[in-house]
Amino acid sequence: MNGGAFSSSRPAGLLLMGVLFLALVVLVAAPVGTLVYTSLLSGAPFSGQTGLTFTLDHYRALLSGDLAEATMNTLIVSLGGAVIAMAIGCSMAWLAARTDAPCKSLIHLAGVMPLFVSLLVAAVTWSLLGSGRSGYLNLIFDYIGLPIRLQMQSLSGITFIHGLYYTPYPFIFLYSALTLVNPDMEEAAAVHGGTLQRNLRRITFPLVKPALIGAFLLIVVLMAEDFPVPQILGAPVGIETLSISIYKLMTVVPSQPNQAAAVSIALTALVCVLVYVQRRALSGRDYRTLTGKGAQVRPIRLGAWRWPAFGFVALYAFIAVGLPMLALLQGALRSNLFIVDAAALFDPAQMSLKHLHEAITSPTVRQGLLNSLIAGGLTALIGSVFFFVLAYVVNRSTLPGRRALEYLAMTPIAVPALVMGLGILWTWVRMPLPVYGTLAILVIAFLTRFLPQGYRAVSSSIQQVHDDLESAAMVAGATRQGAIRTITLPLVRGGVVASAFLMIVLGVRELTASLFLYTTDTRVLSIVIYEAYVNGYWAQVASISLIYTVLLVALTLIGRRWLRAQL
Numbered sequence: 001m002n003g004g005a006f007s008s009s010r011p012a013g014l015l016l017m018g019v020l021f022l023a024l025v026v027l028v029a030a031p032v033g034t035l036v037y038t039s040l041l042s043g044a045p046f047s048g049q050t051g052l053t054f055t056l057d058h059y060r061a062l063l064s065g066d067l068a069e070a071t072m073n074t075l076i077v078s079l080g081g082a083v084i085a086m087a088i089g090c091s092m093a094w095l096a097a098r099t100d101a102p103c104k105s106l107i108h109l110a111g112v113m114p115l116f117v118s119l120l121v122a123a124v125t126w127s128l129l130g131s132g133r134s135g136y137l138n139l140i141f142d143y144i145g146l147p148i149r150l151q152m153q154s155l156s157g158i159t160f161i162h163g164l165y166y167t168p169y170p171f172i173f174l175y176s177a178l179t180l181v182n183p184d185m186e187e188a189a190a191v192h193g194g195t196l197q198r199n200l201r202r203i204t205f206p207l208v209k210p211a212l213i214g215a216f217l218l219i220v221v222l223m224a225e226d227f228p229v230p231q232i233l234g235a236p237v238g239i240e241t242l243s244i245s246i247y248k249l250m251t252v253v254p255s256q257p258n259q260a261a262a263v264s265i266a267l268t269a270l271v272c273v274l275v276y277v278q279r280r281a282l283s284g285r286d287y288r289t290l291t292g293k294g295a296q297v298r299p300i301r302l303g304a305w306r307w308p309a310f311g312f313v314a315l316y317a318f319i320a321v322g323l324p325m326l327a328l329l330q331g332a333l334r335s336n337l338f339i340v341d342a343a344a345l346f347d348p349a350q351m352s353l354k355h356l357h358e359a360i361t362s363p364t365v366r367q368g369l370l371n372s373l374i375a376g377g378l379t380a381l382i383g384s385v386f387f388f389v390l391a392y393v394v395n396r397s398t399l400p401g402r403r404a405l406e407y408l409a410m411t412p413i414a415v416p417a418l419v420m421g422l423g424i425l426w427t428w429v430r431m432p433l434p435v436y437g438t439l440a441i442l443v444i445a446f447l448t449r450f451l452p453q454g455y456r457a458v459s460s461s462i463q464q465v466h467d468d469l470e471s472a473a474m475v476a477g478a479t480r481q482g483a484i485r486t487i488t489l490p491l492v493r494g495g496v497v498a499s500a501f502l503m504i505v506l507g508v509r510e511l512t513a514s515l516f517l518y519t520t521d522t523r524v525l526s527i528v529i530y531e532a533y534v535n536g537y538w539a540q541v542a543s544i545s546l547i548y549t550v551l552l553v554a555l556t557l558i559g560r561r562w563l564r565a566q567l
Contacts, residue, residue, distance in 0.1 A: 017399045020390055025409040031423025032268075032415060035505035038426060039261035045426060067245060067263065072243040074267075076520045077158045077230065077459045078223040084163025085219050089170030090212070092313055096171075097178035100299040101309045103352035110317040111171035114164070116552050117321065118509040120526055121545045122165050123232035124533060125324035126332055128542070131233075134339060136327055143342030153237045161229050166219040173215035217274045224270065225416030227512040232533065242267050243418050243512075250422065250516060257426075259384050264419040266376070272415045328549065331542025332356045367521075368528035375524060376507030377441050379446040380500040383454050386447070387499055388492075391459035392484070396467060406455075413452040417512035421445055425516045437519045445517055447506045453506070454499045461495025462488070505555050525551070 004213040038045045039059070043052045090113050095101040114122075129137045130150030140146045231261045235244055242263055249260035302309055323447060330345065335352035344350060359365050389410060404469065412420060424445050428435045435441045465488060473483040489496075511526040518527050525548050532540045 001303065013399050014396060016389075016393065017401060017405075020393060020405055021408075023386070024237050024405065026427075027444065027451065028408055030413050030427045031448070032411070034426045034476045035261050035268075035419065035423045039265050043247070044255075044257050048059045050409065058258050059266070062262060062266055063258060066240070067242075068547075070240040070245045071266075073155060073234075074224050074243075075172050076155055076432040077241065078163055078220045080159035081166060081223045082164025082220045083214055085166040086170050086212075086216055087213070088163070088166040088316060090174050092167070093171045093174035095309055095407040097175050098300050099302050099309070100306065101302060101313075101350075102306055103310055105158060105487050107310070107313050110189050110313050111175070112168045113118065113317065114320045114511075115168040116505060118228075118511075118526065118548060118552065119146075119161075119163060119165060119226065119325070119547075120228040120232070120509075121328070121549055122230045122324060124529070124541055124545055125327040126157070126161055126234055126329045128538075129323060130157070135347060136330060137323075139339060139342040147489065153233050155234070155239060155490050158230055158239070161233065162219075163182050166222060167316070167320070168213075169222075170215040173211045178193075209329055217277070221271050221274055221356060221414070225267065225512070227418055227515070230334065230531075237395065239296055243416065244286055246418055246422070247280060247515065264416070264422055267416050268414060268419055271416065287486070291415060325549070328542055328546045331531075331538060334539070346384060355539040355543045356546070359547060360524060364523070365525070365544055365547070366472065368525040369547070371439060371442075371522055372508045372524040372526070372551075374506045375442045375446060378439070378443045379450070379507045380503040382443065383447055383450070383503045384458075384496050384500045387454040387458040388462075388489075388496055390464050391455055392488070395459060395462050396470075406545070409455045412448055412450075417449055417510070418450055418515065421513040421516045424448065424513075435519075437522065439522050441517050442514055442522060442524065446503070447514045449510065449513045450503055450506050453505055455503060457499040458495050465491045479517055501555070503559070505552065508555065509552055 001393040034045070040054045040056070041048045041052050041053045042057075045052075047136055061467060062071075087510065089111070092107060096104055096107045096111065101107060101268075129135055132138070132151075132153075133142075134150070135150060137150055138148075142148075152161070223242055224240075224241075230239065230241040230244050231247070233239075235243065240248070246260050246263050248257045286402065294387070318410055333351045334354065335350055339345060385493070390405060393399060394406050394409075424441065425436075428441055435444065469487050469491075470480075470483040474480065478486070508524075509526065510524075511530060512529055514524055518524065523531070525544070529541055529548060530542050532544060
């Protein structure tokens, strides 16, 4: 677009580009660069130690027994969990998008509901439900005589939880893609004798291969970097993943920051390899099926399978959300966590509001709740402005280097949260600004962590508004700033507000990015729960988790009008 304050010929536009580049370098490039630098040093960085040299010894140590086993465990829980999540998510997406399954709105709700359940809370509740003889479900199985014993503190348990709670990602990806598939090819195959199973295998799902691969690789990446689930279900029984290895290397005495940085870079490299594989798998192929010719999507009739299909969705929702909520209520309302048998689970005499009252009135919990809301709110407020300006410059200006801005903005999606938190710690500790030890560093971490999600939410809204509207206003005498204020902003308000609510929800539930950045005065609610778990206060963990879950549900319901468009 020519003219205006954001033209490549205007000094104001170049100044804005410079400010955005500086912001992204500080938020993204500096932490990643600090990690690479640290991984190559022979000693701790910025510690005043002299005689430091560059070395590859920390990378050679990656081949040692412990780290090799952690890498293998990471691959097992990530790939296994991804297979489970894809099977459930793709099935529900197909039911919601292409069939006559009953209660479509409930299928939609079940598909996205676990997205707003904290993985920390999910791991805690399933530890209560299925660990050892005292697990709630194991007590019930013993009571009714079923020879079943769940052991969630295992590789299979971690894999199961990953599969259960990352299902919303393939659901969202596949639902959108399946609604755009032209049904003519499926119907032509059916006319020539193709069965439903054959058509799904040979036509429907191959046509949405970009969404399938994209969803699969995304959840593999998210599972590989996950910390709460492996830490709660794996660490007590000696199971380590790469994220746990990084955490241990930084928290042991003496700490090993250089080795932790090398493991972090290795984990980031694994993510980059997966992104490259995705691009190679999809290159040179055309998956377009929707053309100018109109196509009416006719739902596939499931016949006698309609209600069993809905039963499958209801069962998933009960296992993913219903059982954990019941476990939280049990843990929070019991006067004594020692349970003799299954009958004691339902004994009103053993129920009490004592632990829940203690959690609600605890100064630590109140401060953690306040810190969570402040950090999440500031992330949303600052992020909304930053994401809008960034998305507008990338999509509406002719400024040089605007595509490089987009690449920088999307970089954090390839950097695990624990890794990014580590890089932010080392970057800001050595800066002269008094940021470390305040909530400001958590806001910086959350902005960096959720930069790709926030940017994409706003950018997609701006791309839907044709630039002719602004051009017409400017021809009529309006300035660029006036056109943005009176035309663009009102039209993309929904996307900006959706981004803000998304930042609040994600910021409140975030644990991993905060692990190396909080202090006694800046603990957020997720950290308070994690500390209670580490100290073995199970009643307190369940009570605070219940408050935490109610808070997340409330935030989601408040923002559902705008969040629905992003889901």
